[in-house]
Ligand code: ATP
């Protein structure tokens with residue numbers, strides 16, 4: 001056993017690339033992992049274990065891995081005793097109830113007495129209980145969406161992101177059962193490697209923060225400074241610079257990425273020109 005932090009990542013699936021991309025953004029050099037079970041990061045004391053996502057909570061709970069990246073849906077379904085340290089902003093999806101296009105499901109109460117097929121019986125059971133509903137759950141290990149056409153279930157409860165799979169199977173989504181995204185989990189064991197873990201978490205948080213922010217630059221007429229400052233949802237007070245043209249100022253500010261298009265029109269009306277919006281690589285506050 002080396003003293004490296006052990007991180008479990010999905011071996012091959014929807015979370016794999018995004019997990020590795022996040023680590024690479026954190027400065028980790030990870031060699032081609034294709035068929036390997038364990039890869040040691042070249043420039044950081046960490047081993048990456050590639051596992052099926054369903055196994056990750058248990059491996060982390062048992063301390064085989066110190067930390068792991070996995071969907072909240074899997075953690076909840078497995079009832080794992082792990083701590084969630086950070087939401088990672090990718091792998092977003094939701095578990096939804098869906099029913100055949102030629103049927104109706106007007107209210108949640110219509111679920112009573114129905115048969116629902118799912119790969120997430122625990123999440124579904126808790127949802128039904130919470131809403132005082134009584135339905136029969138059929139647990140399947142995959143291809144849940146074909147259950148209604150096979151006649152073995154009235155409804156399904158499955159992961160939906162775009163809804164394309166549902167459409168192909170002539171199903172309509174209805175009520176949302178659970179929202180999920182990828183998170184970082186840890187075992188209590190990870191404590192002995194606190195220093196490495198804190199280093200990693202610090203880097204991840206700065207990358208996530210940077211991803212949700214943009215650097216805004218523009219030129220403005222001097223007399224509209226107050227108005228421009230009012231419009232910009234800046235994290236800190238914006239930087240104001242003098243330009244060679246004494247009627248103009250340059251204003252720089254860090255803004256939340258999703259607000260740019262909301263304020264763009266207002267900035268233009270207030271006389272802003274030469275507007276640039278740049279990505280931020282890293283952000284330490
Ligand atoms: P494994 O072989 O590792 O068991 P899997 O088939 O169970 O893989 P994937 O389909 O790769 O799992 O999905 C992994 C996780 O990605 C899901 O548990 C969920 O948290 C998340 N996810 C995000 N969007 C979707 C989606 N559209 N469909 C399924 N999962 C999604």
Ligand code: ZN
Nearest residue numbers: 052053054055
């Ligand atoms: Zn899985």
